[in-house]
Amino acid sequence: MLVVKVGGAEGIDLDAVCDDLAAIAGNGRPVVLVHGGSHETNRLAEQLGHAPRFITSPSGYTSRRTDRRTLEIFEMVYCGLVNKGVVERLHKRGVPAIGLSGLDGPVWQGPRKTSIRSVDGGRTTVIRDDYTGRVERVNTSLLAELARSNILPVLTPPALSYCGSAINVDGDRAAAATASALSASELVILSNVAGLLERFPDPSSVVRRVSRDELDAAGKFARGRMRTKLLAAREALEGGVPRVVLGSAIGPNPISRALEGEGTVIS
Amino acid sequence: MLVVKVGGAEGIDLDAVCDDLAAIAGNGRPVVLVHGGSHETNRLAEQLGHAPRFITSPSGYTSRRTDRRTLEIFEMVYCGLVNKGVVERLHKRGVPAIGLSGLDGPVWQGPRKTSIRSVDGGRTTVIRDDYTGRVERVNTSLLAELARSNILPVLTPPALSYCGSAINVDGDRAAAATASALSASELVILSNVAGLLERFPDPSSVVRRVSRDELDAAGKFARGRMRTKLLAAREALEGGVPRVVLGSAIGPNPISRALEGEGTVIS
């Protein structure tokens, strides 16, 4: 089983990703795709006059401020525009697919954070009406059933909190939890960056190999979202996934290139 | 098996519908829900500067002009905002649910119309880039599998055309096709109208009973969307569904009231 996460940043060509995915699935390899949608969500939020806001946690992680209105905009893009766009592309390429958010089934469950902290201009505040959390449980029986029926799951946040509300979760970490739960042999995380860069944003400074023990040290190179990707890689390895590759989604055959080692291989 | 279609018009209270649905499903009756989203789609289309347009066919049916941009806005509302909002509400009420568009699986397949005709001001034009069609095939094995796992399917347009593209389909007729395919004992179609009205819009003029043979005659009372609902009712009866009720989604327990005969009972 292969789990692929493709980000939602600007410039990512979903047609190229789906071309590659159709070839891989066509060779009989079971695959689960997880996707993001951040760029389109920011655009729609601006258009609807509810500009996106981002929170920096005390330990430097960034995440989207997800009040109820943002969650709805988030669902419109992730579960509507992007998810069904990917499912349509896969059908067009002869790959039966099923688009599911973490709510559906549910596929992903986990705790919603009752409060979060935001650091802004040196001042820290508590935020309570944020719909964010983490994936702890993955519905492996539903996903396995779909794989048996040769239907490719296309998964997207949000997840379902234990108290029954939709929660924004990090797509990379949700993909790691899914890869672990399905005992995937590989997790490929594709974004608009060539991998972990020693001298961000210089693409030629890709760190090609990171062993599990070097993950902490490698963390010092990581900026912004890459920090969460390294956390996701760690969680996948700890979950028993033998190999994680952080690669670029840009250009043709991005998944195959990552599988062949193009990007940062963590194992 | 009970199939319920709830419309997307303004004023429809999805919490009341989900309260009732949770009670019915809680009593062990397998249910499939189909929902619309027209009001929210019109609102979002206006907000995004792509105002909704409606087409009248030569024989008087109205439908949404669905160019590619409209289809994307349609998917954001139907598959994102409304579908996941209903799934979240059902989980909150202890009913495991799964939100699927017709693309997913796919659940609904059918022909896309290569061209449609639009009558406007006495002039008729051919339109070719419209993404509309009809549901001919229903994925009963996927739906039956979900029912066996006690997961309530929450279905929404669009469907998948045989040539692999998303197509806008009429929700009432898709619900009728689903009820027929699943050999449902009843199909309930709820909207913001009390049923077939003899003197539209007078709610006290509800036609209480229509036999199958009286359907054509009853058609003369029907205005706008109600014409399509009568067509859907006919298709359900012809598909072997013994009883169809057109009822109001407004107020508490709308499904139960319709099942008890409140509205227009067609059988």
Added chain:
Amino acid sequence: MTTTACIECGGDVAIAVAPMVGEIAPCRDCGVELEVLGIAPLELALAPEIEEDWGE
């Protein structure tokens, strides 16, 4: 309205003074339905069959 020759039977086809691309113009003589494909110059073709069912 103005008229032009039917591409099927040569008969008279009534056309709006300012026709729209995609507009349907029936031929009064042979009854076929023609579609305006181009305006300058005027270009007609047999209109596609009506497919009656409708989307949401």
Added chain:
Amino acid sequence: MTTTACIECGGDVAIAVAPMVGEIAPCRDCGVELEVLGIAPLELALAPEIEEDWGE
């Protein structure tokens, strides 16, 4: 900055001149973290624990 009394130990808690509801103010003496619940009058309570994981 201004100071107010810690609700745990009575020590000094540094507070911004114009505090924000939800703002965290640590007590220099006993080290607890307090949260500003109200401004006029100033109302403090123990801040909830940090939950470290983050959404998309």
